[in-house]
Structures are given as structure tokens and as C-alpha cells.
Amino acid sequence: MSSDVRRAVPVIPAGVELAVDLGGLKMRNPVTDASGTFGCGEEYGDFIDLDALGALTAKGVSPAPWTGNAAPRICETPSGMLNCIGLQNPGMEYFCTHKLPWLASYGVPLIVNVVGHALSEYTTVIERLERETRVDAYEVNISCPNVDAGGMAMGTDPACAAAVTRACRALTSRPLIVKLTPNVTNVADIARAVEAAGADAVSLINTVQGMAIDAHRRRSRLSRPVAGLSGPAIKPIALRMVWQVSKAVGIPLLGMGGIVTGEDAVEFLLAGATAVSVGTANFMNPRATIDVISGIAAFCADEGVRDVNELIGGVQC
Amino acid sequence: MDENPSDDPYVCEPLHGSHPRGDGTDRVPPALEDANVLSNEPVADDVWLMRLSAPRTAATARPGQFAHVRLSQERDSVLRVPLSFFAATPSEGTISLLYQVLGASTRLMSQMRRGEACDLIGPIGRGWLDRRAPAATIFEPRRAILVAGGLGVAPLATLAENLAATGCRVDVVVGARTTSRIAARERLETVCPDLSIATDDGSEGYHGLITHLVSERLATHVPEDPYDYCAICGPAPMEVAAAHLVQGTGIYAEVSTERLMACGVGACLSCVVPTTRGLVRSCVEGPVFSVEEVVWDEL
Ligand SMILES: Cc1cc2nc3c(=O)[nH]c(=O)nc-3n(C[C@H](O)[C@H](O)[C@H](O)COP(=O)(O)OP(=O)(O)OC[C@H]3O[C@@H](n4cnc5c(N)ncnc54)[C@H](O)[C@@H]3O)c2cc1C
Numbered sequence A: 001m002s003s004d005v006r007r008a009v010p011v012i013p014a015g016v017e018l019a020v021d022l023g024g025l026k027m028r029n030p031v032t033d034a035s036g037t038f039g040c041g042e043e044y045g046d047f048i049d050l051d052a053l054g055a056l057t058a059k060g061v062s063p064a065p066w067t068g069n070a071a072p073r074i075c076e077t078p079s080g081m082l083n084c085i086g087l088q089n090p091g092m093e094y095f096c097t098h099k100l101p102w103l104a105s106y107g108v109p110l111i112v113n114v115v116g117h118a119l120s121e122y123t124t125v126i127e128r129l130e131r132e133t134r135v136d137a138y139e140v141n142i143s144c145p146n147v148d149a150g151g152m153a154m155g156t157d158p159a160c161a162a163a164v165t166r167a168c169r170a171l172t173s174r175p176l177i178v179k180l181t182p183n184v185t186n187v188a189d190i191a192r193a194v195e196a197a198g199a200d201a202v203s204l205i206n207t208v209q210g211m212a213i214d215a216h217r218r219r220s221r222l223s224r225p226v227a228g229l230s231g232p233a234i235k236p237i238a239l240r241m242v243w244q245v246s247k248a249v250g251i252p253l254l255g256m257g258g259i260v261t262g263e264d265a266v267e268f269l270l271a272g273a274t275a276v277s278v279g280t281a282n283f284m285n286p287r288a289t290i291d292v293i294s295g296i297a298a299f300c301a302d303e304g305v306r307d308v309n310e311l312i313g314g315v316q317c
Numbered sequence B: 001m002d003e004n005p006s007d008d009p010y011v012c013e014p015l016h017g018s019h020p021r022g023d024g025t026d027r028v029p030p031a032l033e034d035a036n037v038l039s040n041e042p043v044a045d046d047v048w049l050m051r052l053s054a055p056r057t058a059a060t061a062r063p064g065q066f067a068h069v070r071l072s073q074e075r076d077s078v079l080r081v082p083l084s085f086f087a088a089t090p091s092e093g094t095i096s097l098l099y100q101v102l103g104a105s106t107r108l109m110s111q112m113r114r115g116e117a118c119d120l121i122g123p124i125g126r127g128w129l130d131r132r133a134p135a136a137t138i139f140e141p142r143r144a145i146l147v148a149g150g151l152g153v154a155p156l157a158t159l160a161e162n163l164a165a166t167g168c169r170v171d172v173v174v175g176a177r178t179t180s181r182i183a184a185r186e187r188l189e190t191v192c193p194d195l196s197i198a199t200d201d202g203s204e205g206y207h208g209l210i211t212h213l214v215s216e217r218l219a220t221h222v223p224e225d226p227y228d229y230c231a232i233c234g235p236a237p238m239e240v241a242a243a244h245l246v247q248g249t250g251i252y253a254e255v256s257t258e259r260l261m262a263c264g265v266g267a268c269l270s271c272v273v274p275t276t277r278g279l280v281r282s283c284v285e286g287p288v289f290s291v292e293e294v295v296w297d298e299l
């Protein structure tokens, strides 16, 4: 890390092939940012060359603006953090009129994360975004509470997850990635259901439910008692789930959860992911995405791996 | 959200990447910089002063802005520590951070020695008097009152000196738990020999809340020599009370808000403050806000 490099670019040794195909989305390397940790890229554009990413994943977009939760919204925990941001976002119109024009000056493939409280909200966003040529793929976040089902997350029920996937599938021929929640008993069942409903890929994992208590004040440290755990603390859970899902489905996986280094990313590829997302690590190091790309490339060069695709699913158990 | 720069004269357009600030001066985008500890020592009870070499940040930092510091490259700690610039000396390429040892991060910080490395993102945010002035004129305070609760003195010390250098008369009101906790006294006294001090335990000055002293000062507010500027930084309850006192007096007042911050660059929305424009990011649109734009009952 040096002070004079303003917009970091990855170092890729000659002869290493990094391009992957994530359910029809062509990525020049297997690395994107994890939705919600990176805004729409503007801020991190001060630190890295956004066009060096395999794809840029935008934060969750809903039909109308969401205000999110009260403060405090974050809290540090051992090797990780909890958040209850509550998917604050200015809504799809603002996204289309303010964020997409800004992104037009970049060529990086764009994945838009879609959130909703009901099936119709997901389809409303996708219908609107279908009119925008800058959008390359969707990541449907089914970890949101479903108001039609008493607040239970869409992604915790195979039938419900399939219904959302099917409805979105009917509206688009763009790559459709469905993002799974880890807060389920059998993640493979959910993955099979969304594959059958037409998903081109699945991404996992979203944050793991957790809680933090201030013993002296005898209160929750966050404005919501149940919040989402992310960062290195969840990496073993994420790896296990990626591995289980890769055994259960034939569609490619976008793996995430605690990735900080290139070697972490390689572990996800070996577990069966085709590409990876870097989330909380951006807070530690605003150049984390670039360092992960360089790290994967260096790993390949050192280990004599000519094409990164050779690593996918390569773990021996 | 952050659209609609609205009719509020103190409101700026939201910051986007490297776009201009929209107030006539170009925004210096924050950068990641490697820093080296030059010195690190206690200056008051549980209060430490760290001097770092960080030339790029030192050259561009303004009072009220902050650095987001990563103290260790280990993965067991994922969050950086936001700390205000207590001083920045461009000619020496150094910045100083005045910090209170509170929890794990600041304890780790107090153990760092000369020569140790860390990295920081800086300079971040809008500092004091950084907003577009009313009617796009440059606002130069003539008589100011600065209200510092505890470590709130950190971002205010340089402001006090800068104001004094432009001929502004500066009154400083300082509140602390006890007299041995008062930091940066010498710097404040060169600007304002007659510091007003309040301590929770009565060990020095007024025995009680700083806001009592603020209201006394404001009561001496005479038409011939009125305060035209007030800057507030301290614990949230103190800020709320001080803001309440100054609101409606016609004094242009600003407050530096303290929020828990993850990214520190505007991407994650962990640090939002309720304002008349909705919930806005304190890291990049603050930490300094005008008292009028903060929605105090929702804070
Ligand atoms: C823009 C900005 C500028 C700041 N400038 C300074 C400064 O110049 N000097 C200084 O001493 N401190 C400053 N702070 C506060 C400082 O960041 C925290 O004290 C520090 O992060 C505590 O970390 P810790 O791990 O030691 O304590 P923790 O164990 O994380 O926390 C100890 C206690 O402090 C509270 N706390 C932690 N972080 C914050 C925070 N960011 N804001 C408010 N309360 C917090 C916690 O809720 C807890 O009660 C600033 C904060 C912000 C947002």
C-alpha cells in the first residue's frame, strides 16, 4: 500500500486468465463488491479504478425511498460487525436519474441489487430497470421481510423464494442472480427452488442474524435487537454454505462472507463459487476489492494455475 | 434523502466522488495514506496526543474535518477509528490527534510507539464554516463562542486559532468531568485568556453543566457587540442542550456530530444524522452541520 497511488489497479501477472461467466454475466475477473457496502461506487472511485472490477454491484434499490432504521446502526464485534442499516435507499427513480448517469462514464458491468417488501415491489423495480441500458444484471435480495407473510424473510421459504424468482424471471432476459440468506435450516433447498424457478445464478451469503448487548446499560447496542453479522467472523459459515449449495445446483454461485484477501477468495472458488463479492473488508481497506483481484492473480501465478476457472469447485473433501 | 439542495441557504449539494464541492471551492477527495507515529503521549487523564507524519493529509486538512484511522492490519478489528484533526502542519507534513482512551481501539492506539505505522483515510467531511455561506457571500465571524464538551475540544482548537487570526474575538467555554481531564488548555488560552470552565465534580470553575455557562454568555449578548457565530462539539446530550440555547438567537451556529462510522467515505449509511433534508451521511455531508438543519428531536 503506498500513498501516491490514487486509484488503485490490480497487478495481474502475464499469462493468468481471470475472466469468468456468472450465469451469462461476463466478468473480466471474479471480483465484485458486496451490495450495501459500496454505495453505487462513487465514493470508492476516489480509491480504486472501478473499471478494474469484474462487476460493480449497486446497493439495494426499492420502488419508493426507504428511510432505514434509527441510529445506532452498526457495532463492532469480534472479527466482524453488526448492522441494521435497514436498506435505506432513495428509490428506483432517483437511482435511474442520478446514479445511472454517473455510472455511464464507466464501462464496468453493473449488477443492481433489488429489494422489496412484497413480490410486487421486486417486479416494479425490475420493470423500471428494464428500460435502462446501463443495467447488466440483477441481484434479487430475498432476505427482506415479506409484509404479506407476517414479516418472515422471503428467502426462508422455498416456495416464496421460487415465486419471487419466477416473477422476476418473467420480466427479464438479463442475468438474474438470487441472493440467499444464511438464516435458514437448509440452504440447499432454497437454492434448488430458485434454480428451478429460473435463476441464472445464486449469491450467498447475506448477513447472519446476530445481537450485541451493552452489559452496563443492559440494552441492545443497536437500534434493532436483531441485526446482521458480516466480516471475517462469518467466513466459515459462508464457505460451508457455498460448498453445500454448489453440490445441490448446477447454476454458478457468487460467494461472499468475510473475504479480505485473495486467498480468502480462492477458498470460495475452491468451495464452488464462480465469482466473489467483497463487503465489510472495504471498510478496513478501501482498496480491498483491488487487493483481492491482485491476490487471486498472484495465487494463480504462484500455483501454476493458468485459468482461474480451474479452481472452481476444486476442493477435495 | 439527499436530493433537492432546497432553499435552505446553508445546504450544499450532496458530494459525489470527485465532483466539485458546489460551493466555489474544489473538494479535495480523501485518500488512503500511510502514516508513521512521531510521538504519542498522555496529556491529561486518559487523554493522549498522537503526532503522525502524513504529508498529503496534513496539506489539505481543514478544522472540523477528520481522519479515519486503521490502527492495526489484523482482521480481528474491522472498523477504523474516526478522529478529528487537532492540528495539521503542512510545512512539517504532520497531523495531531487528541484522543480519549475509551475502548479497545483507543487503548490499542495509546500503546503505539514512535516509528510504528498505521494508515488513514483523510481528510474527510465538511469542517467548520465549510458550508456555502448565506446568499453565497463569504461569512467571516467577528465574535464567536466555541463550546467544547470533553474531547469536543479536539476539532475546535484550530478553529479558535484560525478565527483569532482573522481578528475575530473568540470566547471558549469548556466542560469536563474533572479538572485533570481538561486538555489543550494552553492552546485555547492563547486565543482566549479568559476560558470559561465547568466541571462535573466542581474541581475547577463552575460546578455543573457547561450549558449553564453558555446561557450566561449568551445573556451578555449585547446589540453593540453580538456573537455572530457559535461552534459546538461534545457529547450528544450536551450538543442538544447547547443547540437549543443558541437556536433562535440569530447567531449562526454549527455543531460537529459524532456518529458510529463504518466506511467513513459515504458508502454504507451507518452514520446518518436526521436533518431537514432527511437522513444524511455525517461522514461526508458532516460531521459539521448547521444547528438549524439538524432535526434535534430525532437525533
Ligand atoms: C467525526 C468524528 C470525530 C471524532 N473525533 C474524536 C477526537 O478527536 N478525539 C476522540 O477522542 N474521539 C473522537 N471521536 C470519537 C472516537 O471515534 C471514539 O471515541 C472511538 O472510536 C472509540 O473507539 P474505542 O474502540 O476505543 O471504543 P469503543 O469500545 O468502540 O467505544 C467506547 C464507547 O464510546 C462510544 N463510541 C465509540 N465510537 C464512537 C463514535 N464514533 N462516536 C460516539 N461514540 C462512540 C461507544 O458507544 C462506547 O460507549 C470522533 C468521532 C467522530 C465520528
Ligand SMILES: Cc1cc2nc3c(=O)[nH]c(=O)nc-3n(C[C@H](O)[C@H](O)[C@H](O)COP(=O)(O)O)c2cc1C
Pocket: A034, A035, A036, A037, A059, A060, A083, A085, A087, A113, A141, A179, A205, A206, A207, A229, A230, A231, A232, A234, A256, A257, A258, A259, A277, A278, A279, A280, A281, B262, B268
Ligand atoms: C453495512 C452493510 C449493508 C449491507 N446492505 C446490503 C444490501 O443493501 N443488500 C444486500 O443484498 N446485502 C447487503 N449487505 C450484505 C452484504 O452484501 C454481504 O452479503 C454480507 O455483508 C457478507 O459479506 P462480507 O462479510 O464481505 O461483508 C450489507 C452488509 C453490510 C455490512
Ligand code: FES
Pocket: B260, B261, B262, B263, B264, B265, B266, B267, B268, B269, B270, B271, B272, B281, B282, B283, B284
Ligand atoms: S460511515 Fe459509511 S456512509 Fe458514513
